[in-house]
Amino acid sequence: MFCPMAAAGKAAAFHLPPLPTVGEIIKLFRLRAQKELSQNFLLDLRLTDKIVRQAGKLKNAYVCEVGPGPGGITRSILNAGVEQLLLVEKDTRFIPGLQMLSEAAPGKVRIVHGDILTYKMEKAFPNHLKKNWEDEPPNIHIIGNLPFSVSTPLIVKWLENVSKRDGPFIYGRTQMTLTFQKEVAEVDVAVVHFTPLVQPKIQQPFELVEKVVQSVFQFRRKYCYRGVEILFPERERLKKTEQLMMAADVDPTLRPFQLTMAHFRNLCNTYRKMCDEDPSLFAYNYREELGQTKRKHSPESIDQLEQTKEEDHL
Numbered sequence: 001m002f003c004p005m006a007a008a009g010k011a012a013a014f015h016l017p018p019l020p021t022v023g024e025i026i027k028l029f030r031l032r033a034q035k036e037l038s039q040n041f042l043l044d045l046r047l048t049d050k051i052v053r054q055a056g057k058l059k060n061a062y063v064c065e066v067g068p069g070p071g072g073i074t075r076s077i078l079n080a081g082v083e084q085l086l087l088v089e090k091d092t093r094f095i096p097g098l099q100m101l102s103e104a105a106p107g108k109v110r111i112v113h114g115d116i117l118t119y120k121m122e123k124a125f126p127n128h129l130k131k132n133w134e135d136e137p138p139n140i141h142i143i144g145n146l147p148f149s150v151s152t153p154l155i156v157k158w159l160e161n162v163s164k165r166d167g168p169f170i171y172g173r174t175q176m177t178l179t180f181q182k183e184v185a186e187v188d189v190a191v192v193h194f195t196p197l198v199q200p201k202i203q204q205p206f207e208l209v210e211k212v213v214q215s216v217f218q219f220r221r222k223y224c225y226r227g228v229e230i231l232f233p234e235r236e237r238l239k240k241t242e243q244l245m246m247a248a249d250v251d252p253t254l255r256p257f258q259l260t261m262a263h264f265r266n267l268c269n270t271y272r273k274m275c276d277e278d279p280s281l282f283a284y285n286y287r288e289e290l291g292q293t294k295r296k297h298s299p300e301s302i303d304q305l306e307q308t309k310e311e312d313h314l
Contacts, residue, residue, distance in 0.1 A: 014081045016104050045076060047189070052076040054191045055141050055177040062086075062125050064168070066116045066144030066154075066178075069094050071101050073145055078105050087111045088119055116144075117154060121168040131172035133165060134198055138172040145179045145189075156210065162196045163206035169196060201261050204268045208275070208282065212268050215286070217256045224259060225252035230286035231271065234293075244270050 051073060052058065058080040068074045068087045071094070077085055078101070085108055087098055095113055102109035112119065131138045146154065158176070161167030168174045176194040202209050216227040225241055232240040245252045248266035250259070259267075275282040 014079065014105075016075060016078055016101070045072065048072045048076040049079075051145075051177070051179055051189070051191050052080055052143065054193050055143055055175070056193075058082050058141065061139050061141055062129060063141045063143055064088060064121070064124060066142065066146065067091075067150070068098060069145070070097055073143060074098065074101055077143060078108065082108065084125075085109050086124055088114060088116045090115045117150070117157060122166065122170050124168070125171060129171055133172060135172060137175050137195060140168070140171050140174045142168055142174060142176040143178070144176075148180075151178075151180055160206050160210075163200065173198070202265045202268050204272050208272060209264075209268050211282075212271055213264065216259065216264075216267070220256050222255070223253045224250065224256050227256060228252075228267070231284070232281070233284055233289060240274070244274065247273075 055063075058077065060081065060083045062084045063077055063082050064086040065074055065077060066088055068089055069091070074085070074087065085105075087109060089095060089098060089111065090113070092113065095111065098109075098111050102111060125140055129138050129140055155178075158167065158169075161169050173196040178192055178194070180190045180192065212231070215231050216224055218230060219226040225245055228244060229237050229241045231244070241252075244267065248263070248270040250263050250267060254263075
């Protein structure tokens with residue numbers, strides 16, 4: 001629904017009619033940020049406007065907002081002049097407030113009460129918006145203020161979607177603008193804008209890349225070889241780890257956060273060759289072997305293993 005033509009011959013910018021403030025909505029519906037869900041409300045519309053501007057031009061765009069909560073970012077998205085806004089919210093407490101926004105912007109807002117981790121986005125937008133992967137990104141954007149509790153699994157899921165070009169990326173290289181917050185008591189917000197590459201930096205299956213990266217960061221404060229070790233069964237761990245690190249030309253005393261994209265590419269490519277030579281290698285699971293080892297030991301030894309494992313994570 002568009003506003004009447006302005007005197008200059010251009011359509012006037014869309015603006016929401018007067019509404020209760022986000023703070024008033026929170027009081028009206030007795031909403032409370034749940035610390036156990038690492039929720040944090042963004043109440044300052046100047047901040048939410050700034051976050052939305054990081055998404056680029058949203059005029060006439062189709063947008064999916066993840067976890068809109070009380071609707072602070074939602075208002076800024078609507079004021080940016082989007083064509084359609086899909087809201088995916090898991091928490092029922094926020095639905096009434098979002099319905100108020102929907103009624104204030106007739107025909108623009110669609111609310112889905114559901115979990116973004118399981119919501120099927122393949123049919124979320126019109127088919128005519130689809131573009132080839134090699135083309136410019138489609139006029140579709142994902143925007144969200146992600147709590148810590150969901151950010152990691154959701155990002156991993158979307159990275160897998162990117163690799164398979166499904167989910168929200170069935171329409172092409174859909175762009176994402178996501179905020180990541182510190183603990184609930186903090187106010188720092190990091191805004192990250194993602195645009196999928198035409199070609200990935202690492203030309204290996206997503207599952208393999210994920211396994212290597214997760215293993216390396218398993219012991220994020222220790223030397224990187226400690227994480228690489230758990231890619232291999234205990235009986236050949238030292239030999240295989242040395243073989244992988246040497247072939248990939250990676251200094252084993254680097255910390256995980258010091259590794260570059262080239263380092264990870266070399267590690268993944270070398271690990272892939274080792275898996276091709278020994279197909280059982282990729283199926284190996286460190287945690288399963290650890291569990292089997294624990295079951296063979298006495299309760300006292302199990303406690304000691306648990307303590308060692310916890311220390312390794314520090």
